[in-house]
Each structure stands twice: as C-alpha cells, then as structure tokens.
Amino acid sequence: MSATVAALLCPAALLCPAALLAIAALTVVANRGLGADRARWLVYGGAMLVCIAAFGVALVALISSARADGQAADMVLPLGLPGIGARFALDGLSAVFLAVVGLGGAAASLYGLGYGRHEHEPFRVLPFYPAFLAGMMLVPLAADAFTFLVSWEFMSLASWALVLAHHRVPENRRAATVYIVMAAGGTFALLFAFALLAGPAGGFAFAAMRAVPPDAVTAGVVLALALVGAGSKAGLVPLHVWLPLAHPAAPSHVSALMSGVMTKIAVYGFLRLVFDLAGPPAWWWGVPVLVAGGVTAAVGVLTALMQTDIKRLLACSTIENIGLIFAGLGLALAFAANGMAAAAALALTAALFHVVNHALFKSALFFGAGAVLTATGTRELDRLGGLIHRMPVTALAVLVACVAISALPPLNGFASEWLLFQAILLSPELPQWGLKLAVPAVGALLALSVALAAACFVRFYGIAFLGRPRSDEAATAREVDRFSLSAMLGLAGLCVLAGVLPGLVIDLLAPAAAGLVGAAMPPQGGLAWLSIVPIAESRSSYNGLLVLVFIAVSALGTAVVVHRLAGSAVRRAPAWDCGFPNADPATQYTASSFAQPIRRVFAGAIFMVRESVEMPPPGDLSPARFRLDLSDPIWERGYLGLAGLVGRMADFANRLQTLTIRQYLSLVFLSLVALLVVLAVWR
C-alpha cells in the first residue's frame, strides 16, 4: 500500500505546477473577456487550492518516507529536449521545499483574493502569478540539470515580470533591470556548475551525477559556483544588492512569495548542488559558507535597521535570515566532512527549520506591509504611526510575526535559532584549526544579528503601529478586507504552532536530513511533554509549549490577582511626557532617530555615513537642519565601479571601430600570429 502511495506522489506533485500553468494559460487566453473580478477569483482561488494540494502531497511524502526509507525513482516525461525528456523526482529534500512553496503560495493566494482588488492593472499580475508559483514548484521536482535550469529561469522571468507590474514607477524599472542582470549572472554560474558535474560524458541526470562524484578540485569549483549562483538568488552578501530593490517593487503578496519562498528555492538549489551532487565534502567547504552566512546576517540586519521604507526593511531582513540559514548549512558541511553525522543532521535541521519559519513570518510581515500600504497609501515609516488603533487585527498578526522574527520564545524563530546555537556548541569537536577559529567568530556574529533583529523589529513595529499618527493618511487608515486578515492571522497562528510544537516540525524534516547527511535528528514526537532534545537530555532541552503555558499562566494569574486585590480603576488622562502637554506628533521619535544610536555604534563599519547639522547664525530665525547621507560601499564602489569598468572597456573597444584598412589588416595578421603561437605552445 505504501509503495503505491510513494509511486503516485511524484505524478501528483507534478500535477500541481501543471494545473497552475493551465490557470496561467487560461488567464492569458481569456484575458479581458473574463473581467478582472472573475479572473482574480480564478487565479487566486485556483492557485490557493493547487498550493494546498501541493502542501498535502509534500506532507504525505515526508510522513511516508519517514517510515519507509526508499530512494524515489525518477519519472521521465517526454517534455523538453526531444528524445531525452525531462526527469522529475520527489525525495525528502524536494518534499520539504515543495511544502514551503505550497504553504507560502496558499497564504499568498488567499491574501491576493482581497489585496488584488486594489490592483490598477490586474492583468499585469494575474497571468504571471500562477506561472511564478509553477516555476517555484518545478525547481525542487526537477531531477536533471536541464529541467532544473529551465524551471529556475522560468521562475526568475515570471518574478521579473511581476516586479515590473507597476512599470510606470521609474524605480521599479531600475529594480527590474538590476534583478534580471543578477538573475542571469546567477543562472550562468549554475550552468557552469552543472556542466562540471555532468562531465565530458554529459550525464546530466542527477542520478548520473550522483553515481560519478567529481574529483576534489572540480567539487571545490562547483561549491564556489553554487555559492555565486544560488547565493545571488538567495541574497548572500555581496550579491544581495538586487533584493532590497526588486522585492518591494512587486505587489505585496508577490513580495511575500519572493522574500519568503523564492529565496528558499535558492537555498534548495545550493543544497541540491553541494550536499547531494558534489560528492563527499572536504573539511574546508564549511569555512566559506559559514563566513558568507555570518557576514550576510550582520550586514543584512544593519541594512534593514537603516531603511525607512517598510517593504525595503523587510527585504533587507530577508538577507539576514538567509545568512542564518547559510551559517547552519556551513556548520552542517563542516560536521559532515568530519564524519559527525548526528551533529551535521542537527545543523542541517536547524537551517531547514529556519527555512520553514522564515517563510511563515516573512510572508506574514509582507502581508502586513501590504495592508498598511492599502490602508494608508504609503510605505514610508515616517508617515505612519498609531495603526494599532485603526487596524487592530493587522496589528496583532504583525506583532506575532515581529516577535517570531526577533527570535523570542515561545515562537518559532527562537526554536530554530536555539537549534542553531546547539549545533555551534558541538563544534569544538571539529579537528581543523580553520573551523575552530571560524565557528566561534561566526557564532558571535549570529548572536549579534539576532539582537540587532530584535532592535530592528522594535523600530518597525513601534514606529508604524504604535505612537501617534504622523500623517493624515495614517490617522484615517481603515482595516483591510477579510481575506487579507485571515491570511495574516493564519500565518501568525502557524508561527505560534511551530514555536510551541517544534518537535513535530523537526520530525517532518528528518527525511531531508537523512537523505543529505546520512543521519537525522533523534525523533522528537514521542518525548514527554512535547519538548525537544537535540542530543541528550542532560545536555540541552527546550519546551516551547511549557514556556508559553508558564508565561500565559503567570501573566494572566498576576493580572487577575492584582485586579482583584488591588483594584482595577483606570483613569484616562493626557500623556505625561514630563509635563509637556499636547506636543505635536512630529516630536515623536522617527525611524531614523530611533536608529541613530545603532547607526553611530555599528553602521560606520559597513556604510559611508555622513551626518551634518546646519545651524543658522545667531539672530537668524530660520530652522536648523539635519542632513544624513548614507551610502552602501558595496553598491557604490563594487557594482557601480564594475559598471564603470565595463563602460571604459567599451569605450576602448569603440576605438577599434574607426581604424583604417591598413590597421585592420595588421590586426588580422597579429591575431593570426597570436593564435598560431598559442597552438604551437599548446601542442
């Protein structure tokens, strides 16, 4: 019985992207004849059902393969290259990421049902949305390099079209250009990686690559190419520059998918290439991945702290979370290379758990940002404030997501970060000096990033939702529709659930870890009181459920006792504020003033910050002005420098186009001689 189920899973999973593509095609064909309203229902309603089905298939795959450990056979479909066909497979790793896509896609579609109503040009979004989802589902299902790369590019191009949905805004056009250039570069790197793995014989099915592991040097090059290719999609520093531009440009539910889900597909690409196809890891592989993860986490969160646009802030915080995930992957590589399978499984599970968690809370946060945008028409933090009164349900859902992303117990962000710290504490056993020095340094960077993330989300929530409204739009904001609210509340509920029952999630992730590093974390489901014990009980354990119960009981109990014994009288009065009555809302802290201490302490290290105060001369009654110039050297020096270099080289090459016939002939002669010399030396 279970064998037939397993055999049916991969076709069932493939039906989901097929259905999504059919929806996309139908939207294109019917186009305006359908009417915006019905098209919205078709696209978002259909996509939601398909995504729920995909999530269900992935869940069944994870549960069934947890029991019967069998390698799924490839399914060959007569698609793509004639005569060769396309291969698909659903193993533990694919199933985890298919589940993430399904969950994120279902929530985004539910949200889109309400949010899509505010779209001015709905047909710039509707056909591409299911196509984008289909691309993200096909990548984890692909089982050969060609199918993988085609799906990957399909996903990139569909999301590029969605970034351009509001193409009349010049910034969005610029964002889309930067995005397509970075995406093309990343795919280029992946193409080389797969070509190296396929070898001269051209065995480009994943099974063939697995059968013939590459030699050490090739594998090292594949690691570097995977870091560039998948890292540029995921947002590893210094390849992250497109992310804060492109993610906010898309409509909010698409932003949620790009930040919460598409970056995870990039993580999948890295896992597939490095953990699965590139053969047994060498010890040093962990070092670049760890360092990239630690640096990405710190730079990402500091960049997020400097932003005043809510969607950009969230996109930057995605960079931070990608850093945490990659740090976990680096640890897993280091452990796996040294034969410490249990520790590798712990680090890998921590990273995968964070993948799931980040998809949950980042989607919820982007939905919240979209709701704020709908209600107020602005994304500027400094024009918001006091939304907790005007939008109570959104405020509650966003608060839960903020607590979760700040890694505070008892929510899910803390559970995965706790596992990550437990993995770090196992690393003194690693024999190599390079790792012994890198791991504690990266651990400190991660601890710093987590603390900065909490500061970042105090700032985000405190400025946008608390305090007094800083503009008329914020003062007259109205709560958003029920679809959006239920999507946000659903994700917030899942954040709580994954936080108090982390053992269930860990058990579901076990097949993925077992497939990649040959071991899984010990099963957590049967432990007393639903606590999690990664290694041994004497070493460490955590119980989110009990922590939640303890906090709830002591908070409610204290509140009841205090109110009963000491009275519950409340008097409303003007704010005290040390005796300044009715100060203007402009006297509140703003987003940039809140970040000022942190900017002064940390940001000088990675940004070029220039603060200047213009004081009027004595007697002049004009106001003093404060100017803040903040620029990112990675963009200014690195990318713009590179673009300038390309321009100068083009200028130089341009001169070759206006030569005389004599000079051309001599050029031809010289290149002929050069080629002959090369040939002579080569022989």
Add this chain to the structure above:
Amino acid sequence: MIPNLADLAVQGAQMALVLAAAPLVTGLVRKVKARLMRRRGPPLLQIYRDLARLLRKEAVVADNASWLFRAVPFLVFAATWVAAALVPTFATGLTFSWSADLIAIVALLGSARFFLALAGMDVGTSFGGIGASREVMIATIAEPAFIMTVFTLALVAGSTQLSTVAAAMATGEVGLRVSLGLALIALVMVAVAENGRVPVDNPATHLELTMVHEAMVLEYSGRHLAMIELAASLKLTLYLSLVACVFVPWGLAGPGSGALAHLIGLAAWAGKLAVAAVLLGLFETSVAKMRVFRVPDFLGAALMLGLLATLLLFVSRSL
C-alpha cells in the same frame, strides 16, 4: 520527567521565594549606597511599602495608549518571573529546569525587553522614544555578550541546562580556568548594563537626558508601574543568583537531598545575595555614570571578553 510532589514543592517554593526576596535585594543595594554616601537611607522594607502603595493607586493611562500598553507590564513581569524561576537559587534539581535552558533564559529576558521597548513607544512621546531607542542599542551589544558567556559556560560544563551547569561547577572538577574568569567579568558587565545600574544607567535619576530605563517607563503609574518595578527587582535578583549559582555554586542542595541540605542552601543563597548586593552598592558609589555613547565601548569590551573565552575553549578544552 513526570514531576513528583516534593519536587513541585521545591519549584513552587523557589518561585515564591524569588518573588518575595527580590524587592529586598533592591532595598539592600539602595541602603548600602545611601550609607556609603553618609545618608541614612530608606528602611530595608520601604520598597515593599512603595509597591503596595502603587498597587492601591488608580492607574493613569494616556488617552491614546493601546491595549499593548496595559498588557505589557504583566507580560514583562511574567517573562522575567519565568526566567527567574529557572535559575537555581538554593537547590539545583529544579523540576521544570528541562523546559528551558540558559539560552532560553537569555531570550526570555529579551522578550521582556522587547515588549517594554514597544510600550515605551506606544504613547508617542519623545521620552518614550529616547528610552526605547537607547535600551535596544544597549541590548544589541549586551545580548551577544551574554550569549558568548553562555557558550563559555556550556562548553565548560558540556550542557546548556543551568541546573547541570551549576552541578558541574559545584563538583570542583572544573577548577580555575582563564575562560571562566573572562566569562565572569563579561557576565558582570552585562548584568550591570541590563539592570540599568551605574555606570550605564542610573535607576535613581529622573533627569531627562541621562535616563534610559526610566524614560521608557515614564508614562506608567499605579499597578502597572508596580509590576514593572517588581520585574526590575526580579531581574536584578535573577542576575545575582545566576552569577552566584555558576561561579560560587557552594551550598546548593542537590536533587533529592534532605531538608537540612535545603536549609543550608537557603542560608547560603541569602548570604551570597547579601554579599553581591553590598558589592554592587560599593561599585555603584565608586564609579561615575558614563555618557550614553561610552556604553558601547564598555559593552563591546564585555562582548570581546566573552568571545575570547569561547575561543579559548575552542582552542583547548582545559583553558
């Protein structure tokens, strides 16, 4: 793991005891500081009277305060209390110590701070903003320093469970180590900063530009203020107990030991707290408060010490 009744009693007694003793510790520090300044100072029990007075008063809440403002005092108190309940004070075999380890205790205190900072911004005054902004700036360095100390302790004891760490420290097999010395200094520096003591913050000030914690809670009154004050006292007691149970673990009653051992443990804990409170008072009177932007240097030193201690343990298990 199913708790029996005696263990539950110990856990319950511990929770009640910490709560009851916490204001006394704050009172003792105040008394010591006052005596060192040749003032008589308020009586030791004054703080209980203050709390009772605040509880009886009506709570004045700003017109535009949200539900979060009124919920936060209880949330902060609960998170701090749960964290304090997980720190062994007089006995190590705490029934529920397996439900959260040292990393979770750090994060629980982080939750309390997160919500308090949000409450500071809820009313929308500039003082709330300044307090919240500075508090999170201090926390962004203090928390990683704390985590690094936790790493050091966990690597020495082979566990992040605080009861296990305390038991391992008490055996004497650990001995004197460079890393532990560095961790102790780092932890004390973090404790000074997190509790808003001189030289980082001044709990007695209401001078606008020098205050951090007090600016954040400026809008609170009545029972809300009482809960926050009590949570602050609890936090101080938590940190002192933490330092005591890890670095001077003597006298702690082991799991399943008799009533006498528990009594000895109690006396030892009271003694340790008293000594720590006197030392804190002495330290606070002998240094001056720093400018806000000197604090990152102070805490950066703590972070570096913690990192150095962890690195030493990665290099050699015996350092």
